Amino acid sequence: MTKIGFIGTGKIGQTIAFNTLMGGYVDEAVLYDIIPDLPEKFEHELRHALASRRLKTEVLGTNSLDDVTSCDVVVVTAGKPRKPGMDRRDLFVENAKIIASLAKELPKRNDAIYVMVSNPVDMMASIFMKVSGKYTISTGDQVETMRMRSFIAKKLKVPVNYVNGYVGGEHGDDAVILWSTVTVKDQLVGDKVDKEEVERYVKSIPGDIIKAMGGTTWGPGTIIEEIIRSIVLNENKVMSIAFPHYFEDEIVHISEPVVVGRKIGPSLESLLDEKDRWHLISATKDFYSFYKESLNRIQILA
Amino acid sequence: MTKIGFIGTGKIGQTIAFNTLMGGYVDEAVLYDIIPDLPEKFEHELRHALASRRLKTEVLGTNSLDDVTSCDVVVVTAGKPRKPGMDRRDLFVENAKIIASLAKELPKRNDAIYVMVSNPVDMMASIFMKVSGKYTISTGDQVETMRMRSFIAKKLKVPVNYVNGYVGGEHGDDAVILWSTVTVKDQLVGDKVDKEEVERYVKSIPGDIIKAMGGTTWGPGTIIEEIIRSIVLNENKVMSIAFPHYFEDEIVHISEPVVVGRKIGPSLESLLDEKDRWHLISATKDFYSFYKESLNRIQILA
Amino acid sequence: MTKIGFIGTGKIGQTIAFNTLMGGYVDEAVLYDIIPDLPEKFEHELRHALASRRLKTEVLGTNSLDDVTSCDVVVVTAGKPRKPGMDRRDLFVENAKIIASLAKELPKRNDAIYVMVSNPVDMMASIFMKVSGKYTISTGDQVETMRMRSFIAKKLKVPVNYVNGYVGGEHGDDAVILWSTVTVKDQLVGDKVDKEEVERYVKSIPGDIIKAMGGTTWGPGTIIEEIIRSIVLNENKVMSIAFPHYFEDEIVHISEPVVVGRKIGPSLESLLDEKDRWHLISATKDFYSFYKESLNRIQILA
Amino acid sequence: MTKIGFIGTGKIGQTIAFNTLMGGYVDEAVLYDIIPDLPEKFEHELRHALASRRLKTEVLGTNSLDDVTSCDVVVVTAGKPRKPGMDRRDLFVENAKIIASLAKELPKRNDAIYVMVSNPVDMMASIFMKVSGKYTISTGDQVETMRMRSFIAKKLKVPVNYVNGYVGGEHGDDAVILWSTVTVKDQLVGDKVDKEEVERYVKSIPGDIIKAMGGTTWGPGTIIEEIIRSIVLNENKVMSIAFPHYFEDEIVHISEPVVVGRKIGPSLESLLDEKDRWHLISATKDFYSFYKESLNRIQILA
Incomplete structure (x- = not known):
């Protein structure tokens, strides 16, 4: 049983989750975001796509971190994305707070490998690991x-x-x-x-x-x-x-x-x-x- | 040699082109849009994705319809998309003009099957076929x-x-x-x-x-x-x-x-x-x- | 849960079972043959192949028809194969007996679609359906x-x-x-x-x-x-x-x-x-x- | 353009070639064996399989080493296989002669990576490399x-x-x-x-x-x-x-x-x-x- 959690269902979070589910190797996925209704409706989009590919992956979209449990891998894309002209490091302060807060919550219910995608991605991985004490990688280079x-x-x-x-x-x-x-x-x-x-x-x-x-x-x-x-x-x-x-x-x-x-x-x-x-x-x-x-x-x- | 043309590289056009290219059965693809720089940069995004999948599909992003030649299949997503609260049929007049104009141009350089996606999709297919005289389907239901x-x-x-x-x-x-x-x-x-x-x-x-x-x-x-x-x-x-x-x-x-x-x-x-x-x-x-x-x-x- | 039964693990039975399992859409497979040790060792070969493809399909090789239960699809390749110079119809009498006997046994434990492959394949399908009363197809032409x-x-x-x-x-x-x-x-x-x-x-x-x-x-x-x-x-x-x-x-x-x-x-x-x-x-x-x-x-x- | 040569089309050679071609990443394959008609008919079997998978890989079965040219990878399964009770090393003398002879011929027309499968596989790789001077691996462990x-x-x-x-x-x-x-x-x-x-x-x-x-x-x-x-x-x-x-x-x-x-x-x-x-x-x-x-x-x- 492979279960993957996706924290953040913005553009990049959606694309990663879509590609991962279409790979056919995931039994269960949970999609979390703070924006109301977004992860739930993304769940429906994914169900329609899975129907076309005849895959039976279970999917849940949710606004509650409590639903993110028992994942093997947790992929974090939460936080602000870069805007045109912005450097990744400019996002440090704002995103560090979000990541630190996730680092306190997620390990309570998941004995997972954590994969950081939020920018500045390498530093966010370091922060997540520092706060959570859990093994974390960044998608890096x-x-x-x-x-x-x-x-x-x-x-x-x-x-x-x-x-x-x-x-x-x-x-x-x-x-x-x-x-x-x-x-x-x-x-x-x-x-x-x-x-x-x-x-x-x-x-x-x-x-x-x-x-x-x-x-x-x-x-x-x-x-x-x-x-x-x-x-x-x-x-x-x-x-x-x-x-x-x-x-x-x-x-x-x-x-x-x-x-x-x-x-x-x-x-x-x-x-x-x-x-x-x-x-x-x-x-x-x-x-x-x-x-x-x-x-x-x-x-x-x- | 399978070559596919994608007319329109908005959200839905991008998603269809991405999925089609990742399928691995296309030798060559051309991506067209009127928005400057968009299809060109989308070409780069696709190249990066193809590198990860080790696929060697040739891709060209372009603002010139003249580059859309010799396709086996042409997928049309050009036109306005629905906005929240809008009915598909509300788009008829505006999109019909775009589609009719494509129907005059595309068959000059492509002996293709035409696949209509622009809304209201079935009517746009009818218009494309009426104007072009070429076999057209709509992705329909x-x-x-x-x-x-x-x-x-x-x-x-x-x-x-x-x-x-x-x-x-x-x-x-x-x-x-x-x-x-x-x-x-x-x-x-x-x-x-x-x-x-x-x-x-x-x-x-x-x-x-x-x-x-x-x-x-x-x-x-x-x-x-x-x-x-x-x-x-x-x-x-x-x-x-x-x-x-x-x-x-x-x-x-x-x-x-x-x-x-x-x-x-x-x-x-x-x-x-x-x-x-x-x-x-x-x-x-x-x-x-x-x-x-x-x-x-x-x-x-x- | 998709479970498939393969009745007969000779050359063609093996090739079909291998291809089907490598397709990645089967949860469980049972491989039956009357030859002692053959289906069991074929099970091991398949496990090694599944390991390489990272698939977790459950496989059982058996000499007992009692193990062939709850299948969605049963594929029958049992019987004699053609030898050089032989016509498929020459196999009728010998294989009909085998097929008729399977037609009596298999439906007891399987509410399945039956797929006949044993030659002469179309007639064997007719016999299987006649005896079992169950819907049967032949891989035919x-x-x-x-x-x-x-x-x-x-x-x-x-x-x-x-x-x-x-x-x-x-x-x-x-x-x-x-x-x-x-x-x-x-x-x-x-x-x-x-x-x-x-x-x-x-x-x-x-x-x-x-x-x-x-x-x-x-x-x-x-x-x-x-x-x-x-x-x-x-x-x-x-x-x-x-x-x-x-x-x-x-x-x-x-x-x-x-x-x-x-x-x-x-x-x-x-x-x-x-x-x-x-x-x-x-x-x-x-x-x-x-x-x-x-x-x-x-x-x-x- | 990826071209692969398969030297030997016995049981294991066939299985490797089949799996490789079904992978969909090969443009051209050449199948060589000394047994008359075998590689040619295997070519036909592969064509039928490729038709089912809608793959357009070019395949040639041949009894002439001269047809094995311009390969990126050459896979060698030629030689005697183990029989029940036999140790792999018992095959050394007989297979070494075959492998040495191939090592003299193949590099003339192929600037390839050589993949040895014939047993005793590691020693045959060493012999092939010694005689040919070309980089050779064995599928080993x-x-x-x-x-x-x-x-x-x-x-x-x-x-x-x-x-x-x-x-x-x-x-x-x-x-x-x-x-x-x-x-x-x-x-x-x-x-x-x-x-x-x-x-x-x-x-x-x-x-x-x-x-x-x-x-x-x-x-x-x-x-x-x-x-x-x-x-x-x-x-x-x-x-x-x-x-x-x-x-x-x-x-x-x-x-x-x-x-x-x-x-x-x-x-x-x-x-x-x-x-x-x-x-x-x-x-x-x-x-x-x-x-x-x-x-x-x-x-x-x-």
């Missing part, structure tokens, strides 16, 4: 990873399954392409692509999409489902998600290629060259300093 | 069909694949449940459900969803993909979609169970009892009278 | 239907999903291509293919495969799974399977295009032209006369 | 890995996706369960199972299946497809397959958990405790001594 691969495939006119490699660090503007992992067929990509152009694309494309479409949904909503599936089915795929690292006196979430199953790990740092490792360390330090400073700004976590 | 099955399954606490049967007539408030086709396992549903309650649900649920969510997307977007798949792959599934009927001096689109492959038909009218047939005839007459009257209101088709 | 489509696709160098159409009549040497249904894209195939060559292929290819490979498994095993899926999931696909026709004083099983869901029907005779209809009537008469004569030869059914 | 997981799931009455962990060393009687990797949900399995019983099962079940069924096909044929898929689609799943290790003066193939994509690696040795590492070293030494001795017995490689 797997989204950037797939954006990078799709761009290189398009540039080189090869099928996307020829392209491998990862983006690491903090999700967002500071993410770095781990060039020592990037291959086409089984060869390092080397000079076949203009690396700066790829880096610019990975950084700028989410903002461009938000501007034109109001938000990014289809990309992240599909990529994050792949993460959930790998966890639930113990597929043990290597993905670049952010998992807990102990740094100084805090747990910080930084993405690097790691095995994703019911257990997360081990990390594949051994894949990386010196330069890429240095990038990750630098990202960790930068994360830590912003994170510590921000924590001080919010009473709730003091 | 297949959406209601799945809503009805999902509701009965929920009520009777059985898996949705136990429930069969169809909704026919005009998509929207005048759709009728064809009770002589509704079975649970292989038995007529009879008094196992409160028929009026089922009818109320099918009529009211889309409006309720629009109110809470701003539009219906996940249900129709999945169900319509099932129609597209059945056409493209020649699956020959029986579905309740609206196909051309010759009535008096016009072609009118009315839904009834029909075989859906690269060829649409034959209809399964033989499944229906007298009462259900009478409902369909009545729906046809009602469609015709509103349609004729409305045609007179729009210059473009005069 | 759906196998020939797909062979025909694959051959035409290869000849015309088009993807197989462009080709539609059906083979009808009795499964085996007397099957007839229903040319009035055969289309490429949405056009009748007409003279695009050499019809006699297609007919020769459909007739001769199973014997050729048996000679080279010892039996036909992959083709029928996949095609028959498609039938089972359409039944279990109420997909309502049109397929050419043999369902009960009342002819003179017997039920006879003849294939023609028919809607396949939890309920079988209606038939799509309306698709056929005069010539094709005449072929089906002729097949029915021929079936009846061989069948009646053969029935007299077996005591058990007297 | 991934088969045992899934057998172990399925057995533990059955014993503990949990879904198989709750069970994780790997079997390593040489495929066959000397394979060892790497207990430090075996988890249920995310907890080490500890005393929840009788470890000796699990070990006995993994060792004895293939022989038991061969005795009852004449060979193992469905389990390995599905599990090996999962390996191929992970390579072709760059899924980067961790699996326990045998990849090249440099030991003394030879390349030897030993299974341990490793990332499987277009590039194989890195290995996840870091997952293992001391005891499990010691087992792998011991397996490597044992492999080497038998392998060196056996090499001396075959002229062809001298």
Whole structure:
């Protein structure tokens, strides 16, 4: 029996839940949001879709956190989304309060793996884990990873399954392409692509999409489902998600290629060259300093 | 080589295109909209999703109808969507102009099956076919069909694949449940459900969803993909979609169970009892009278 | 809860069961054979395969018919298979005894749809239904239907999903291509293919495969799974399977295009032209006369 | 364009090729065997199955190695299979000659990843790589890995996706369960199972299946497809397959958990405790001594 909880049924929460349920590997799902009637009507939409796919997943939409019980995996998309022109980190204070409050409530009724999606996603994962004491991951840079691969495939006119490699660090503007992992067929990509152009694309494309479409949904909503599936089915795929690292006196979430199953790990740092490792360390330090400073700004976590 | 054109990349157009591409049976897709930058950025979202699924479908987002060429199937979602409180038929005049104009342009570069989704969907299909002279279907009552099955399954606490049967007539408030086709396992549903309650649900649920969510997307977007798949792959599934009927001096689109492959038909009218047939005839007459009257209101088709 | 029984775990029984379980829509399966240890070890093989696909279907291999209970669908492959040079009808007497005996036992513990695969398959379906009084279908000419489509696709160098159409009549040497249904894209195939060559292929290819490979498994095993899926999931696909026709004083099983869901029907005779209809009537008469004569030869059914 | 070559179309070769093609991710496949007419007729069986699944993969069955060209992946199942009572290593001399000869021919026309399945599979991989100089893997202990997981799931009455962990060393009687990797949900399995019983099962079940069924096909044929898929689609799943290790003066193939994509690696040795590492070293030494001795017995490689 696989049961998944979706906390937040905004645009991205809906897309993730839809893709996950259509995967056919979930027995039961609960959809929670604070907006009245929204999760209930989303439940109906999903029932209609499940009817078309002949799937018998049980679904419940609810405004009560008490209904979110006994989940194997809980996916958190609650909080404010980025607006055009906004940086993910600008959402820290507002979303941290929401996440901290969920971190107190959800573990009471769920012995689950927690998957954070709310932005700034890596820091929200750190806060959730700090407050709840429960193992938490952030979907991190797997989204950037797939954006990078799709761009290189398009540039080189090869099928996307020829392209491998990862983006690491903090999700967002500071993410770095781990060039020592990037291959086409089984060869390092080397000079076949203009690396700066790829880096610019990975950084700028989410903002461009938000501007034109109001938000990014289809990309992240599909990529994050792949993460959930790998966890639930113990597929043990290597993905670049952010998992807990102990740094100084805090747990910080930084993405690097790691095995994703019911257990997360081990990390594949051994894949990386010196330069890429240095990038990750630098990202960790930068994360830590912003994170510590921000924590001080919010009473709730003091 | 299967190529599909999506005309309109609003919410519902996006959901249908996403589901269709994730199905893995399309070689090439073109996404068209008049809104600048929207189809282009949607193309990127789809590329990211395709990367995650390791699919190599070619995708092009464009603001130029000239790029929509050589499609096997063209799916039209262009036009205004319903707003809360609005009836589908209220959209007739505004959308008819858009559809008529597409009907003049699209067949120049596409020898395709045309699938209408824009509301009022059955009438828009009739207009498209009238103007273009090309075979056109409307997704019609297949959406209601799945809503009805999902509701009965929920009520009777059985898996949705136990429930069969169809909704026919005009998509929207005048759709009728064809009770002589509704079975649970292989038995007529009879008094196992409160028929009026089922009818109320099918009529009211889309409006309720629009109110809470701003539009219906996940249900129709999945169900319509099932129609597209059945056409493209020649699956020959029986579905309740609206196909051309010759009535008096016009072609009118009315839904009834029909075989859906690269060829649409034959209809399964033989499944229906007298009462259900009478409902369909009545729906046809009602469609015709509103349609004729409305045609007179729009210059473009005069 | 979907439970399927497989009676017979020889080559073809194994292939059908494997494909069905890998489809992911079955909750429970029971595998029966009279050969000691065979179904039990096949159960283990399936468990290993299910582990790889992360499916949690319950499987039981057994030598006791008492374990075959509460199935929704029972698939019968028991009996002797054809050997090189043998005609399907040569198996009548020997297999009829086995089938009649199963027809007495299976309905005691299963309120199921019975799917006959043992040869001569249509006659075995008729016997099973005659003895059991339960609704029975034969997989009939759906196998020939797909062979025909694959051959035409290869000849015309088009993807197989462009080709539609059906083979009808009795499964085996007397099957007839229903040319009035055969289309490429949405056009009748007409003279695009050499019809006699297609007919020769459909007739001769199973014997050729048996000679080279010892039996036909992959083709029928996949095609028959498609039938089972359409039944279990109420997909309502049109397929050419043999369902009960009342002819003179017997039920006879003849294939023609028919809607396949939890309920079988209606038939799509309306698709056929005069010539094709005449072929089906002729097949029915021929079936009846061989069948009646053969029935007299077996005591058990007297 | 993904093209896969299958060298050998016996029982296991057929099952792997069937599963791979039904996966829908292959554009072209070539099936080679020395037995006249066998690969050609298998091609027809596959065409019929592909028609049912509406897949347009190109397939060619052939008796000429010259037709095996431009493959991305070549899967080798050629050679004698085990008979009841036989040990895999008994096949060494006979199969080594076949494999060495293929290793001279295949790289001329294919710049591929070579996947060895012929037994004794790890040694045949080493020979293929030694003779061809091309990167070769053996499907190794991934088969045992899934057998172990399925057995533990059955014993503990949990879904198989709750069970994780790997079997390593040489495929066959000397394979060892790497207990430090075996988890249920995310907890080490500890005393929840009788470890000796699990070990006995993994060792004895293939022989038991061969005795009852004449060979193992469905389990390995599905599990090996999962390996191929992970390579072709760059899924980067961790699996326990045998990849090249440099030991003394030879390349030897030993299974341990490793990332499987277009590039194989890195290995996840870091997952293992001391005891499990010691087992792998011991397996490597044992492999080497038998392998060196056996090499001396075959002229062809001298």
